[in-house]
Amino acid sequence: MDEPGRLLQARGAGGLPPPPPSEPGEPRKRDLGEILQQIMAITDQSLDEAQAKKHALNCHRMKPALFTVLCEIKEKTGLSIRSSQEEEPVDPQLMRLDNMLLAEGVAGPEKGGGSAAAAAAAAASGGVSPDNSIEHSDYRNKLAQIRQIYHAELEKYEQACNEFTTHVMNLLREQSRTRPVAPKEIERMVGIIHRKFSSIQMQLKQSTCEAVMILRSRFLDARRKRRNFSKQATEVLNEYFYSHLSNPYPSEEAKEELAKKCGITISQVSNWFGNKRIRYKKNIGKFQEEANIYAVKTAVSVTHGTPSGGTSPTTPSSAGSGGSFNLSGSGDVFLGLPGLNGDTYPPAQVESLRHSMGQGPYGEGLAAGQLYSPRDMRANGGWQEAATPSSAMSPTEGPGSVHSDTSN
DNA sequence: CTTAATGATTCTTA
DNA sequence: TAAGAATCATTAAG
Numbered sequence: 001m002d003e004p005g006r007l008l009q010a011r012g013a014g015g016l017p018p019p020p021p022s023e024p025g026e027p028r029k030r031d032l033g034e035i036l037q038q039i040m041a042i043t044d045q046s047l048d049e050a051q052a053k054k055h056a057l058n059c060h061r062m063k064p065a066l067f068t069v070l071c072e073i074k075e076k077t078g079l080s081i082r083s084s085q086e087e088e089p090v091d092p093q094l095m096r097l098d099n100m101l102l103a104e105g106v107a108g109p110e111k112g113g114g115s116a117a118a119a120a121a122a123a124a125s126g127g128v129s130p131d132n133s134i135e136h137s138d139y140r141n142k143l144a145q146i147r148q149i150y151h152a153e154l155e156k157y158e159q160a161c162n163e164f165t166t167h168v169m170n171l172l173r174e175q176s177r178t179r180p181v182a183p184k185e186i187e188r189m190v191g192i193i194h195r196k197f198s199s200i201q202m203q204l205k206q207s208t209c210e211a212v213m214i215l216r217s218r219f220l221d222a223r224r225k226r227r228n229f230s231k232q233a234t235e236v237l238n239e240y241f242y243s244h245l246s247n248p249y250p251s252e253e254a255k256e257e258l259a260k261k262c263g264i265t266i267s268q269v270s271n272w273f274g275n276k277r278i279r280y281k282k283n284i285g286k287f288q289e290e291a292n293i294y295a296v297k298t299a300v301s302v303t304h305g306t307p308s309g310g311t312s313p314t315t316p317s318s319a320g321s322g323g324s325f326n327l328s329g330s331g332d333v334f335l336g337l338p339g340l341n342g343d344t345y346p347p348a349q350v351e352s353l354r355h356s357m358g359q360g361p362y363g364e365g366l367a368a369g370q371l372y373s374p375r376d377m378r379a380n381g382g383w384q385e386a387a388t389p390s391s392a393m394s395p396t397e398g399p400g401s402v403h404s405d406t407s408n
Numbered sequence: 409c410t411t412a413a414t415g416a417t418t419c420t421t422a
Numbered sequence: 423t424a425a426g427a428a429t430c431a432t433t434a435a436g
Binding site: 229 | 414415416417
Binding site: 225226227228249270273274277278281282 | 424425426427428431432433434
């Protein structure tokens with residue numbers, strides 16, 4: 001086990017053998033020349049011959065000195081060559097991948113990262129809704145799976161890398177017996193190996209990132225994993241819609257309030273109203289029953305006491321909204337009170353009532369406490385001509401016989 | 409399995 | 423830029 005000793009010897013600049021005394025130098029010079037000649041001639045010889053020669057040279061008394069000199073030369077030249085290409089600049093893409101994996105909780109600390117990422121994903125999905133924990137646990141599971149695979153693979157690569165590195169080191173050490181091997185060279189070798197393996201790791205990271213992205217889009221794309229709103233939420237929304245039927249455009253504040261009340265986001269409220277308006281308008285008959293139900297509900301609650309001024313048709317939009325969008329918009333409450341004869345559609349009544357209020361066919365545009373979007377303040381004061389039951393429903397046509405399909 | 413309902417998205421429009 | 427309109431994708435009901 002004298003290899004390290006040789007290496008050390010080679011490293012030290014002062015490890016040079018003392019210069020041969022000039023006086024009795026003659027025979028030594030000859031010696032050296034001989035050796036060099038033999039070395040040069042080795043390549044021209046057969047393998048067996050060369051082996052024999054090698055052995056002879058190894059046993060030569062001048063061998064250590066020559067070896068050291070060679071080491072010295074090699075290190076000096078090698079240094080100048082290599083120093084330029086050191087300092088790999090840390091691949092920015094690798095950094096990006098690392099960051100992403102860290103952020104997604106695939107890399108990084110054990111369990112905390114994963115759950116944190118899942119929580120972040122939950123937050124990103126926007127739902128405060130309490131009932132989506134199932135999907136998120138599912139998401140977490142899948143993420144954990146990815147994470148597990150990732151780590152297993154990573155470990156495999158790491159292990160392979162280490163194994164290969166030690167193997168190469170051993171080889172080099174072995175070779176350092178017969179040829180000069182500078183520590184720098186070993187370092188460089190190790191660096192090369194690591195780079196190779198890290199490029200494999202990069203591929204792993206890349207595909208892991210892709211997998212996570214796909215998983216995310218799967219779970220976070222609400223369109224794919226749509227959940228119906230809770231019954232209560234739908235009720236709240238419908239209540240608002242039908243009690244503001246003349247102008248079902250909740251203000252930002254109202255939307256906020258509704259969102260909070262329903263446990264959904266504001267944009268979900270907007271979506272809901274958008275869908276509701278268009279679908280209501282498209283087939284009013286279909287919604288009559290619903291309208292009646294909510295009208296009754298609202299009416300009932302009105303009789304049970306609403307905030308003061310709620311029924312005043314002339315109430316301008318007072319800053320309001322602080323409390324609620326609730327029942328104050330009473331302008332439409334009468335809408336569709338069920339007929340006593342079983343015919344539940346009283347368009348005529350509505351029409352007359354509306355007219356009696358001295359406004360367009362849609363009742364007073366500005367019910368109490370509402371902040372309407374400017375867009376809806378059209379000349380006719382309504383949100384859509386066809387949107388009113390009175391004009392959209394043929395008298396002879398019940399809701400059941402409505403055939404103007406939704407084409408949905 | 410088929411179909412209606414429904415939440416979301418994506419364009420178009422004013 | 424928000425609403426309308428068309429469409430998509432999923433859920434729930436039959």
